[in-house]
Amino acid sequence: MEWFDTFFDRNYNRMYFNLTDERTVRDADFIQEHLELKPEDEILDLPCGFGRHCIELTRRGFKVTGMEYNQPQIDQALELMEKAGIKFEIIQADMRNIPHKNRYDKIYNFFTSFGYFSDEENEKTLGEFYSALKPGGLFLIELVNRDAIIKNFIPSSVSRTEENEIFLEERKFDPLTSRQNVLFTFIENNGNRIEKVIDLRMYSAHELVNMFKKTGFIVEKVIGTGGVPFVINSFRLCVVGRKPC
Numbered sequence: 001m002e003w004f005d006t007f008f009d010r011n012y013n014r015m016y017f018n019l020t021d022e023r024t025v026r027d028a029d030f031i032q033e034h035l036e037l038k039p040e041d042e043i044l045d046l047p048c049g050f051g052r053h054c055i056e057l058t059r060r061g062f063k064v065t066g067m068e069y070n071q072p073q074i075d076q077a078l079e080l081m082e083k084a085g086i087k088f089e090i091i092q093a094d095m096r097n098i099p100h101k102n103r104y105d106k107i108y109n110f111f112t113s114f115g116y117f118s119d120e121e122n123e124k125t126l127g128e129f130y131s132a133l134k135p136g137g138l139f140l141i142e143l144v145n146r147d148a149i150i151k152n153f154i155p156s157s158v159s160r161t162e163e164n165e166i167f168l169e170e171r172k173f174d175p176l177t178s179r180q181n182v183l184f185t186f187i188e189n190n191g192n193r194i195e196k197v198i199d200l201r202m203y204s205a206h207e208l209v210n211m212f213k214k215t216g217f218i219v220e221k222v223i224g225t226g227g228v229p230f231v232i233n234s235f236r237l238c239v240v241g242r243k244p245c
Helices: 022-036 050-057 072-082 117-131 146-151 205-217
Strands: 042-045 063-068 089-092 104-109 133-146 156-160 167-173 181-186 193-201 218-223 236-242
Touching: 022 089, 022 133, 022 236, 063 072, 072 089, 104 117, 117 133, 117 205, 133 156, 133 218, 146 156, 146 236, 181 205, 193 205
Parallel strands: 042 063, 042 104, 063 089, 104 133
Antiparallel strands: 133 236, 156 167, 167 181, 181 193, 218 236
């Protein structure tokens, strides 16, 4: 069993308590601008998680399909759809094997949702995104910048939720593989401890750009944190590629 088979359960939202409605709106603004979304576009969010971006973009009038591997996230997305009075298509699938070819005008992979697998599988996954796009379609990927992690490496951090629960992160980075392993410990007010581990391949801008080109994409833009031009200190990295017509 891999780390991603159990990480994205009902406790995911409790650990990522900084995913506020305001942040979701800013993310949707970013996606809408840099993917040049149009009302007639067929849009894929993969992985869509609990559907926060899908719900916001559907609210704006866009036709979005969410695709997600983990059932607990799908269940929560369905609950949030009902609560918001918004519906979008959601499909359970592994991004290493996207079940559609040449279907979508725009696809996005957001919030460091790439690099889960081996280098070979990650390259195959990028190829799956490419295959799912219509010719001329755009793909946007947004993740943490490897170079900024190295320059500003923080081995551990502690934060608290509004309910005064404690959230610990203990990080290890392997410069030979560019993989970051993080042990998350969530301590509830009753003393109960919840531990989760992630193991991500982190990418520098040149690695991601080269992978895009190798896959067949035309690289349209490379963007840094907040939508400004990318620089080495940018904490976040976004690449937009176009599938040739």
